Amino acid sequence: MLDIQKIRADFPILSEKVNGKPLVYFDNGATSQKPQIVIDAEAKYYQEINANIHRGVHTLSQLATDAYEISRVKIQHHINAKFSHEVLFTSGTTHGINLVTNGFASILKPGDEVVVSSLEHHSNIVPWQMLCEKTGATLRVIPMNEDGELIIEAFDALLSEKTKVVTVNHISNALGIINPIKYIIEKAHAFGAAVLIDGAQAVPHLKPDVQDLDCDFYAFSGHKMCGPTGTGILYGKEAWLNKLPPYQGGGEMIKEVTFEKTTYADLPHKFEAGTPNIAGGIVLGTAVDYLNNIGFHNIHKHEEHLLEYATKRLLEIEGLKIYGTGKNKASVISFNIDGIHPYDIGSIIDKLGIAVRTGHHCAQPIMNFFCIPGTIRASFSFYNTKEEIDVMVEAVKKAKTMLS
Incomplete structure (x- = not known):
């Protein structure tokens, strides 16, 4: 059993009062609170090693780069990704999903189908609608029942050779329902479809094993799992990440630039244009360590x-x-x-x-x-x-x- 009072002491905000009353915080689905160790780790970065990463030969840049890449490896192990370069830092789940939909704009064509569920957050509906409007693909929806569960028989009936992508959340943010994603992934793969899982609501409660699930993409946010806001992860299978074009152009994601042609960097940097949220990425690793220690x-x-x-x-x-x-x-x-x-x-x-x-x-x-x-x-x-x-x-x- 957990020593809840000891754990609560790790979270400064839980001793606050709101409107003169002790805070009872039951909005964890929107964002979790942060333990002192996470708060201190963010301050420590800015106080001791603040520098840009991957580009500098000076000591602070090397220290920051090492800390950032160590965090990537921590998250790789946490979700059991095969390679660290399959772990992309993002600003959150929404960013990760949009990165994938942008990539599929060069793959889908009229007549193709994308399957989403009726339990999705808008962030896992709207980007796919935009993709379908752009490519001429059709959006199909898995219906739900009165208990808030997906009707799996209807999902089975939706699948066909036209199905190119299936995307569902691991856990519904509105209802808390845990979806049978392993079954969904297996069935979708039988028709050759790629599968993206929105794990935003799952990662605070469980450790997703992406190799066991065999999903092609798994997106989640750091701020719901005791990490900083503006942080997130997109896991993608190496083969898919190599296949998709870059999401944004700029520094870091390039290998060589001339006015005639640009060649792109290898994974994961191909999808990490510009200066990232360095402190956030490092501290997300601290949050993962904290949760695993519990x-x-x-x-x-x-x-x-x-x-x-x-x-x-x-x-x-x-x-x-x-x-x-x-x-x-x-x-x-x-x-x-x-x-x-x-x-x-x-x-x-x-x-x-x-x-x-x-x-x-x-x-x-x-x-x-x-x-x-x-x-x-x-x-x-x-x-x-x-x-x-x-x-x-x-x-x-x-x-x-x-x-x-």
Whole structure:
């Protein structure tokens, strides 16, 4: 079992007060809080080795380059990529997905099909729509059921020789549903399709093994897993990364430039144009180390208990409905109360120091499916407690009384 109080002491913000009340932070699905070791590591970079990377022969540049590349290798091992050059630093999941869609613009043609799921964040819908508009390909959608799960039989029926890309999230940000991505990847590959997994909501809760999954691309953000904002990773199989053209042109991603012709650098630099978020990339490695020291098995067990307890407590409230009731879930509960707008609940409990997310969570197709304007989403992390859940439940009850 985790020593939760010891872990909580690692996070300075958790001792803060909001509106005069102790902070209860249940918006981890939007961004996680940062432990002191991550905060200190960012400051240490700027205080001790601040320099540009890969280009300088001076000592600070070499120190910064070494730290940045060590972080890349840490992340390679964390996700079990075969090569470190399959790990690309990005600004986040959205950047990674757009990098891939940009590359496929030179591959897809009219009549080809891209399959997405109805559970996607807008960041894994809009870039593919733009790609289809540009290339003449068709976007096909895997439907969902009332439990918030994908209808796998419908997915099977969508696949054909026309399918060139399948893209789904590992875990739904709006509902917490864990998708059967290994099955989806295997089926898509049987038709020769490439597969991109949006892992933004998965990496705080589990360690993806990209070789075991056999996905072609896996994108995630650092800020949801105790790392800095503006950081992310795109994993891509070597063969695919070699096949796709560069996403941006500039410094670092070139081998030789003349006015007649430019040749591109080898992986991973081919996709890393310009000066990156050096401090962020280094510190993302620190965050990965921190999570691994706690242990993802321990994180999973604790968050599983929080989810079970919160579900039980919230369902004690008359008129409360939970969306996303499938069997396989991460520690996310999306709910509404009959006759009350989710924004109103969120606003009142914020006054009591409780941070939850309200709205459509950048997943409007899900809300349209349920015919609702949005939900109240409580998303839990390993540093949260059952006592905080009790505080939230009482606050929701109070808000309901005030608004009824």
